Amino acid sequence: MTYLPKPKLHHPALPKNAIGLTHRDYEGAISTLCAGCGHDSISAAIIQACFELDIEPHRIAKLSGIGCSSKTPTYFLGTAHGFNSVHGRMPSVLTGANLANRDLIYLGVSGDGDSASIGLGQFAHCIRRGVDMVYIVENNGVYGLTKGQFSATADKGSKSKRGVVNTDSPIDLVALALLLGATYVGRSFSGDKPQLVPLIKGALRHKGAAFLDVISPCVTFNNHKGSTKSFDFVREHNDAVNRLDVILPKKPITADYEPGEVIDVPQHDGSILRLIKLEADYDPTDRVAAMDYLFEHRARGEIVTGLLYVEPHATDLHAELGTVATPLNRLGEAELCPGSAALAEFNAAHR
Amino acid sequence: MTAPIRAVNDFVVKFANVNGSGSASANRLFAKAILRMGVPVATRNIFPSNIQGLPTWYEVRVSEAGWLGRRGGVDLAVTMNPQTFEKDQAELEPGGYLFYDSTRQLPDSRFRRDITRLGLPLTTICNEHWSDPRQRQLMKNIVYVGALARLLGIDMAELERLVGEQFKGKEKLIEPNVEALHLGFEHAGRELAGACGLEVRRADAVGERIFLEGNAAAALGCVYGGATVCAWYPITPSTGLAEAFMRQCERYRIEPETGKKRFAIVQAEDELAAIGIVIGAAWNGARAFTATSGPGISLMQEFLGLAYFAEIPAVVFDVQRGGPSTGMPTRTQQSDILACAYASHGDTKHVLLFPEDPAECFAMAADAFDLADRLQTPVFVMMDLDIGMNEWLCRPLAWDDSRRYDRGKVMTFADLEAGREFGRYLDVDGDGIPYRTYPGTHPTRGAFFTRGTSRDRYARYTEEGPAYVDNMQRLLKKLETAKKLLPAPELVPAAEPTRFGLIAFGSSMPSVREALARLAEEGVHLDTLRVRAFPFSRAVEEFVATHERVFVVEQNRDGQLRQLLVNECGIDPARLWPVLHYDGTPVTARFLIRAVLERLSDAKVVPFRKAVS
């Protein structure tokens, strides 16, 4: 298997966004995943979200762990730097990258095995620290790349392709993210692009730890009857609490809604997260209520999706640490080295 | 009757205390006062993995001749811990002195007959003088320092000055401390006048040297070397390095206009995350490091391989201690050499630096960032507990203000814009070192995908064998380039021509130098090579090639550096005589002399004599 560059034939009629780029400019290499894999739909949603937000692709750093899901950063934003790190450790690498340059957007892509099994610790700690990032788990309940073993998000009682029943309790990454202080938490489904794209957009505009659990069926190993991560199962059990519309600063608000139908959550950068309520009394700015709702509905076998929680006044790790505004990787001797006079003083104090 | 030892500016004092009793600063006061009198001292902490209540020791070797290694043996034992009284007494050289608290009468049978007792009723003195129990306890330490000043002839003015410096800003504390010093001094004068044959006499043998811990020195090297990201997980003996970096950054790295920080320090959840953060930051163009010890190195293995293969300039300080992790965490060793040299899976090989003292910890720490950036690979600074956690007398730290950071081969926006060809793993200059770009540099050029799996010269994914081999060969070439950039070994020829050589490194050096001098007095001459880096340069191979037999001194069981020499330089193992010390205490000159003489006599080179002492 080798790298397949995608032919870049720009059709003059392709629509351009505000910075003059076409959809094509946000693509990457041709995917080598199985045809129909949910992960490819998520890549497409990322491409669309970035296109619609007029983001310069090279201002994003893509980081991932290991797995089919973690391979996907090659398949979008080809002009952005990417780092396919080691299994389960993307969060630490992303944290370091973020510390080095606070001016880029950090997009972490991971799998359920990568984040809930081997990498659960790193997942938890980077959320706790409030690293400014978009963290997407492409959740298929199995290890795709190692051929279909259960992962830690597989539901108890769900059946593998070979008929083995999972007896372990599942780890719900959304519940964990809420508990650990993530300031933007959503769940979606790779098969629901209208829901997913705005959720990614909101996450990209959010300042703080944004986490998205995207159920992404593995067509090869986990899309059969008896699986709770199959296309059919997710469609049947999807309980969407809201629809999100990301309104950029200075953009006119077009659609009108009846009072009570929408919740507007302003973001630090002036954009507005407009949530159209599908569940009448779901309040996405109430962390505890979100957790309650999640647990209640999970017990009924429902998969709660939508923007489940957002903190309007979120902060990030840099704010907590009090680092300078200039990215650390741009500081030079003048800012960093105290020089020989200070050293002479240091020496004198150690005699 | 053994005659009491008589010595001027050449003896060993060992303090035995209880952990957490406040003795550490008093003992340090004692050592520094001697230094201020111009007499070199070498101090070593011997402490348990515990916060309070267990025994701890502090050894002070006074040596006007300037021998800074551990000597072995004790001339004056200051026994402030009843738990270890017997053991501490037993360690005394015949004719030595035992200083103890005589408040509680001990039967004669508790004392050795070949030593001199120096008893003072410290508890009584303190109880009479202070009413607060905590103060009684703390002041007891200062009282014994005052008493020792009298017994050894330490200048009280120096002690008072040091107390003044120590409590600068907390002036209220100066007076009671000075009072305590005098109390001890006077009691010793009245009760023990002339009882001690050891003496400190003012000299001029310290000069410009400073007294500093390796951990603090290395941390300062990171500040000077431009490190901005530090990620770490607490582990003795490396914790002090990260903590010192924190303190020094608060002092030197605050943006004056805003009060904001020109650094980011993260106490990670474990060592895996620590090295992951370092790798992410270094990939993104910041200078980043972690400080750890053997168990942390073990946890970092997978990531270190990634950093090697992905060519990330990560700096790792390994403050070595005894292994395994449950074994001797607070004892010194040089036993992670192999674990670091070949860290990770697959074919890997890493750059190691071996500082010999705190001054070199500072220099090598700063250099490590230049080397890592230039070579685009992890660089390990191999310290140990002895250097890291003890204050050493060493040359002052130096910095050349005209020095510029070598950020290595980084293509800028302008380079890319000008159309320079970019291939992340392309060996443009023939030195095995490719160019890199930082994320976000250019809108359309210079982006690449970093992977732990194989790729071609343009960072494109491939599983083709030849592309993999091509890359692995280039990495070897890069290590060849490294040999030219790394600090060269330091050769000290013997006073007379000799067929024998000795290789040593790191914290063994002070004892090695002393041993060599003593051996030379005995007519045994050895050329010495201090190895300062791995991969070894040609000079190391030549040194071995030009000597019939070479001793290799190291503080581990398996002769790890020797194994590296055999492996990497293709040396016949029979030509390398291992000298191994690994009981967790720093190696002594006595041990080395004995080992060398025994080996030479086995080989019938010199007649066997008892080791000189």
Ligand SMILES: Cc1ncc(C[n+]2csc(CCOP(=O)(O)OP(=O)(O)O)c2C)c(N)n1
């Ligand atoms: C340390 C380590 N252990 C095991 C593996 C093998 N491995 C590769 S991918 C993977 C599971 C990936 O599962 P997930 O994160 O769910 O990704 P998916 O393929 O399902 O998208 C495993 C176990 C590895 N790469 N590294």
Ligand code: SF4
């Ligand atoms: S194995 Fe599953 S997860 Fe992997 S590419 Fe195929 S469908 Fe997707």
Ligand SMILES: [Mg+2]
């Ligand atoms: Mg998976």
